Amino acid sequence: MFANRIRYFNKYVFNRVMLKFAGSSRSQFAVVRHVGRRSGKAYETPIIVLAQGDAFVIALTYGPKVDWYRNLVTAEHGTLLWQKKTYEIGKPESLDQAVALPLFPAFERFILQRSGVQDFVRVKSSIALPTSA
Structure with a gap:
């Protein structure tokens, strides 16, 4: 029940605030833009990403049942605003925790481990990205 309250707070309060900063050159947050799989409505969701070659690695902090992830899987594409640039991204591919962490x-690894995050995905980008250290 407590986890549901945190998800609700993040979805309706924290995410709205973060959208003002996500995607900027000073933010660790990116904005994933996706289309609702049932509604067809356009959505934007702030997420933490890691640039890795021609892809982004994303921790599914609430698991694989979150709407933005399911929308990307269904559509097989979306866009990502990161470091003031927009990238076309493909269908998310599962990434083993032992490889991703x-x-x-x-x-960030410490926080992800302490938070119990177990699910990670990789999305290919249309352009090569700088590799994070």
Whole structure:
């Protein structure tokens, strides 16, 4: 029940605030733009991403049943606003936790582990991206 309250708060309060900063050059947040799989409505959701070659690695902090992820899987594409640039992205592909976690910087990895995040995906981008350290 507590987890549901956090999800509700994040979806209706925190995400709206974060959309003002996400995608900027000073933010660790990106904005994933996707279309509702039933409604056809356009949505924007702030997420934390890690640039990796020609792809982005994304931690599914609430698991694979979140709407933005399911919308991307259904549509097989979307866009991502990151570091003031918009990237076309493809269908998300599952990424094993043992492969994904070591890619993140130490502090983010610690937070992801402490939060119990187990699901990760990779989305290919239309352009090569700088690799994060």
